[in-house]
Amino acid sequence: MLKVNGWSSRWASLLLLCLAVCSLITPAVTVKHENFKTCDQSGFCKRNRAYADTALATSNWASPYSLDAASVKFEKGILTGIVSKKIATTGETVRLPLTVAFYESGTARVTIDEERRQKGDIELRHGSKAKKQRYNEAEKWAVVGGTSVSTGAAASKDAEAGTTKIVYGPASIFEAVIRHAPFGVDFKRDGETQIKFNDQGMLNMEHWRPKVDKPVAEKKEGEEDVAAEADAEDEGTWWDESFGGNTDSKPRGPEAVAMDITFPGYQHVYGVAEHAGPLSLKESRGGDGKYSEPYRLYNSDVFEYEMDSPMTLYGAIPFMQAQKKDSTVGVFWLNAAETWIDVTKSTTAANPLSFGIGSSVTTQTHWISETGLLDVFVFLGPKPQDVIGAYSELTGYTQLPQQFAIAYHQCRWNYVTDDDVKDVDRKFDRYNIPYDVIWLDIEYTEGKKYFTWDPMTFPDPLGMNKQLDEHERKLVAIIDPHIKNEANYPIVEELKSKDLAVHNKDDNIYEGWCWPGSSYWIDCFSPKGREWWKGLFRYDKFKGTAKNVFIWNDMNEPSVFNGPETTMPKDNLHHGHWEHRDLHNINGMTLVNATYEALLARDKSEDKHHVRPFVLTRSFYSGSQRLGAMWTGDNQAAWPHLEASIPMVLSMGVSGFPFAGADVGGFFGNPSKELLTRWYQAGAFYPFFRGHAHIDTRRREPYLAGEPYTQIITQALRLRYSLLPAWYTAFHEASVSGAPIVRPNYYVHPGDEKGFDIDDQLYLGSYGLLAKPVTKEGQEGQDIYLADKEKYFDYFDFWTYEGPGTVTVAAPLETIPLLMQGGHIFPRRDRPRRSSGLMRYDPFTLVVVLGHSGDAEGTLYLDDGESFDFEAGASIHRRFSFVGATSTLMSEDLAAAAAAAPSKKAKDYLKLMEKVRVEKIIIVNAPAAWKGKEEVEISEGLDGESAAARKVTLDWHPKEAGKAAWAVVRDPGVRIGGGWKIGFA
Template sequence: MVGAGSSPPSLRWTTLLYFLVLLCALITPGVSVKENDFKRCSQSGFCKRNRAYADNAIALGSEWQAPYKIPSEQASFKDGQFKATISKAIDEQGNTVRLPLTISFLKSGTARVTVDEEKRREKDIELRHNSKARKERYNEAEKWTIVGGLDIDTNAQVAHESKTGIKIKYGPELAFEADITYEPYSIEFKRDGVTQIKLNDRGLMNLEHWRPKVEKPVAEKKEGEEGQEEKKDETPEVNPAENESTWWEETFGGNTDSKPRGPESVALDITFVGYEHVYGIPEHAGPLSLKETRGGDGNYEQPYRLYNSDVFEYVLDSPMTLYGAIPFMQAQRKDSTVGVFWLNAAETWIDITKDKESKNPLALGVGAKTNTHTHWMSEAGLMDVFVFLGPTPRDVTKNYAELTGTTALPQEFSLGYHQCRWNYVSDDDVKEVDRKMDRYNIPYDVIWLDIEYTDDKKYFTWDGDMFKDPIAMGKHLDAHGRKLVVIIDPHIKNAGGYHVSDELKSKDLAVRNKDGNIFDGWCWPGSSHWIDAFNSAAIQWWSSLFNYDKFKGTMENTFIWNDMNEPSVFNGPEVTMPKDNLHYEDWEHRDVHNINGMTFHNATYEAMLSRKKGELRRPFVLTRSFFAGSQRLGAMWTGDNQASWEHLGAAIPMILAQGISGFPFAGADVGGFFGNPELELQSRWYQAGAFYPFFRGHAHIDARRREPFLLAEPHRSIITSALRLRYSLLPAWYTAFYHANRDGSPIIRPLYWTHPSEEGGFDIDDQFFVGSTGLLVKPVVQKDKTTVDIFIPDDEVYYDYFSYKKLPTAKGKQVTVEAPIETIPVLMRGGHIIPRRDTPRRSAQLMKFDDYTLVVAVGKKGQAEGELYVDDGDSFDYEKGQYIHRTFKLEGSTLTSTDAEGRDTKSIEEGEWLKQMHGVAVDKVIIVGAPSSWASKKEVVVESEGKTVSVPLDYHKADGSRAAFAIVQRVGARIGADWTITFA
């Protein structure tokens, strides 16, 4: 479904047809629409074949002979790269398939293993039926995904070499090792001599090589046999691994895929040795610690699937595909993290199984370690695997980010609250919502428009009856410090006289069908064409459409929402584009499907950079579909969820999975997209949403209006308090985004990531830390729940964020925290300093030059540390040094602020924003857990920029309900300057 949802009352029959299809699926006995509309592994030819291949290999056990080997004379190592040719015998005549292998050892310590196929012979190509598709394996995923980190480590060296294999040392201090075995081909990756990851250890590698299609002769009919050709009950059973029925053509849901290149899947087994927990490979609606997929109690029966799809009302606790795909998996054991990135843009399935092994068969499991076996299967493309050996979660995340890029530093307003529904019906409606949010003192930053703002679903237009003056609407919002987001989807209405459609066709910039003609499918406008954003000329043209003089009615405060970019095609196979469609340079859609949404997101991002000559501002573009690398372009959300407690609970592990997979600017529709949340659910969802990196309330067109000001008390006040908490903490959120931009670190962090030594936290996915602030949050996600049990992963002191109560915590244990409906369970970890802004405002823009408050949570050793990053929140001037980055430290009786990077800030030529920041100061400092030795003090000394002043200190003694705390009033030191507060 859409970000927009299901059909409005005025929807024409073309769109209504889609919902009739869904309804038919819904009333099919015993089958839900999700299962009926989307393939299971047994219905996907290459997945079925590779699973059968694995079943056969595992059943044979020690008798299984893996067919791939490296002739030693064809292997070499030079300048940080191992090159060889993998061969496989394919018939009794001695014919072989030759697969070029390159293993690159990168300066970051990452290893890249790439297996291609020798170029297909022209005589084989001629045997295939006429097709415009490229006759080679897709090799351009790197072009869209990889932005750096590929420098070769020329210090890598051979540790041992023989006829049977080679061992190569690489990485930091040569602590990593790749042990390559030639026959059968496999690789064992070690760190400090200990095996971490094995490739093809179980011999499940299977690369379906290029082959000509041989038409089998049809037996002549004998006299009197007319009509017998339909008899099928005599067809012999065929091993699924060898079944040719889906090699050249495949049918599902009434759609036939012509498969002009035949079978070309790639599959590989990857074993994480000694690792019980694996994480990542979003997007799926299930637990953070991934489940096994071969059945058993509590496990899945199906592999995890990555095939970006428009899934109507997705089910929970499922390996079923959703809207995006990041084929990046991490494994965790005590004090060790490793990972793999499977760079492939085609449909991919991943099986996960686990087994325990013990060196002592009499030990009854004592001392046994768990190995996690994974089996990766993609329909097409190269076998291209990056191996990360950690050893910490931060190391793995950082090295992955070097390859695919980090989160774009966002517009500051985008970290505020976004108010959306399908649809605000007019410009007057928008202005009235804005006025009422102000009337009830409810802060927000952005209001959104879904598809109904357009003229008859034609993007870059406005409904002239309902949105008569969009410029006046935009100016009204701008005067209140607010922004507007409008939806622009990749399907272009096929209508004569519509300039966008006419130009798309005349410039030949649309996706084509298998015959090379412009593809026509159905989406919200009815008959539609799709922009081919793989084409640089299409990106350039797309960018021109967003210029203010072209997209009339938009202003500098207008931003964009990309939906339906999986792509969603209502009458297509699995509600998407046929796989034999053709993209730029004749690559089939099957090759690029999972990247498609990212290319459209990228085109819109580029468009927003060039809307007006001389206007260089950070874009904000929300996407539904994504791939590895999409984090460079904007934000995502988890799609069409439901107004249920179960979906509220599912959102947290889904967002955490996004964060550890490199795309942390993520959120879920607050309140649920489908349905009408009860008041308690809506209140609890806003409390949880206040801690989503992307915070948006959204609702279906058929849902009741549920803007916060419409709610009865006490729920309106409860939601308003949650929103104000979010706004007060925007400095901490922005600092967390700064770090995500610098090194790819998650913005909300699961316990395994923050505490990789504490095994008790490895499968916890309902609580998290916010950046490096020390804020530990566990939203209430169950009905009528008024307490929560929070797992404490260390032996530091913890305080309640609101009451300053010191909690009776113990490492590895749970603490019960009171959580009545008006309260969000938030703890402060001792040893941290949290920046915030306490003056209530109606938008982030209006807070830009407010003073700061620092909250110091004193650690067990009497210390604390924190930081603040701030820039203008709009431009790219931060790249020229126009920012403030401070480190705050409490050591003993002294609190200091210094430049976090050791810069001489006096030497920076200040732009307009930095000059204005001279008027912004630290207003007050709150020290939670303040030592009793400060109790008698009434003043403290503040030194800054050559001045020394005394300011008031209010000390509050500890009692049964809270820890001792002190407040330094009217500090007055400039936020961008060095300063010291002395308490002794």
């Protein structure tokens, strides 16, 4: 949310905007590359890229790292040893402790530390200290499970000379072959190598060394400069580095870690979010259609970001997966420092005479981080859900949000008064447009002071919240991590007096500039800081908030207007005297973590019925998915940004953070009515669905679009609300398995190589709903790729298509290209309501889509949509299955174990849901044999209750030209949470 034309009543803020913001306003919206480093301008990246060039260009290159065979020990699933690094220029040997752990989940982990750094601190100026050891606390924030050490992992006796081999994983089908000299690791599945560490010899751990001030030799007149040794290291950025007028002191000297990771036989790699590029990552070493820069992970406030770029954005997830036919593998590079990743590919023919037939593509990646451990997790699949599931087990599953959070959110910078909010709320009702949440940006505060309300424009926030609550609607208010440095502001006085802010390199409180002007930053790495932050959200402290108020954490990269690369200096100090460079990419997650805990603790009277927190974040890291949602930042009201939003959201899903979306309509600029309409149609398929706009844009609430646009947008919104049961079930699946909520083609069809780079269409959950929103101006038809030989049906009129191959779907402005894949059953709620909360006891429609097999299956998950009572079994989880051979549709309990001994909360919830029924069953592609049959037989009591069989009417509709036959059972009289069977034959 970089806001470029904000206004403040304070002179300091005016000055700030002139210096830090006004210079950014340009006639054409474009990223300012000069504000952000390239690899060549980042010392450690440049050094390691040069190191890689040397390794690749030297025919007899030998990596200087070797594993001391005598040091190797393997016990109880963990291998340890010492890797030695020989320094050619000095003859010195650096000892690097190695740990390779094998977990019950089938995940392996390789960690390399530095022995000399393990104890002691480095004295800094003014007597302060910086940690000497490498940063080793990323695991504390990112890893929450999946690390039970394997009892079945075993050392193999048939290892080749010079190697150690460990077999592990399910049925011992995985192997780790550890090469001693040079050091490297090959990971195999079923005897075939899947991943190779240090295969190209690019492993490089910059070891600790004392700083030596070298005297500058005086050059006499006429003398030539003495040439440096050919193999001497470039020391120019070891101890300090300047960029954009800022100098970064480096008291610990050079300490980068780097290694090449090769995926032999894998052409496609995905992940390492967040970037504005295609889902299948491009090569990054230059050339036609390739990037010339590595992918960068360094959370930054990159306003006006450009398309198709490896530039860093707001978040960092160093998790990559590789895909080939019927095989998926992955790695997670656990490092919180600035990281660059090169991607290259090579092709190997099956034999010299094959002329490319049977050739194999291998992807090589080169990972470079500024500080920290070398700490890499390995996932050997073989399926996409195996890899993403194992990563999610490690870093945590997606939060199961409240139901309102997956409905539609209305936002702009800014709704200017509480009357403005109430007026927008009333107008949504007047135009019969559903929405659940309205948002407040920074202008609601008094002078940019968080936890306050402007008394002139928001005199009655509780009255505003009360009106919203009447229709089960919520308010989200922004709270950023920068705290205004102003006298008589109690929040900042406490922050200073309790010493809870981030410090500068001299170990004094750090002062920077952001929206309020002079600001301090809460240090949420500090337990005391988090505890203090938690207390600020109590209803009696943050007056004007109520139970329907939730929080937006923005600018948490952190964004610092006068800082290097618009963020905090790397030599700032956090709790424990860790430098900011060590933990930069985790910073945003620590704030969201503290805010999440604060929302849980804000009112002790709610202890017995805690509602699930909702927090939106811009900055994120691995593990942030446990805490809330993200959005893709400050996009533009332009067709390319709409187009890019789909691969960006898909990338977040396969990176383990599926609760993602983009600002509908574009943040900067004014969309045409066509673009706005098409964006709402696309946004209806984002897991996080929010309209948002910059303060300088024209108001664009859906009711202002005018006809036919308002009606078309309303139809898209109602489609989202109708499908909320399917969305909520997909969120539940993500919360227990890590599965993406919207899924790319390769995830659904991992054996279809033609679809591995498709990223402009998506599947919703496990329901076979395939959407391809229109993202180009004036387009009225859409080509959709069908990966399998299955029948697909248009969602709206049952027009029939069949794969494999590409089919063309008509897409006039009022139409969203949406197909239903045969073999699936999905739930809907079709009664239009003002908000999702008002749908709580509405009846359901089940849509049964029959394909070639004549069978179909689907699930439904329900709970109260707000509390944690589901953890005590207060939920409904049903499987619906249609068996073509017998023409029967059944509902069975997926939570039978919990139902056998239900808790009080479970009993109470089921009692509330007793009267919630199925009001309609639609069977698409209904068999022709049903023609003339006017009744179906219904049997209930399959969950143990007793009920008599009965018959109800069946309406059968014959095929039309190009369209499938379909049938409807109206009001079958069965409970959504009950066991029943319906016979159609």
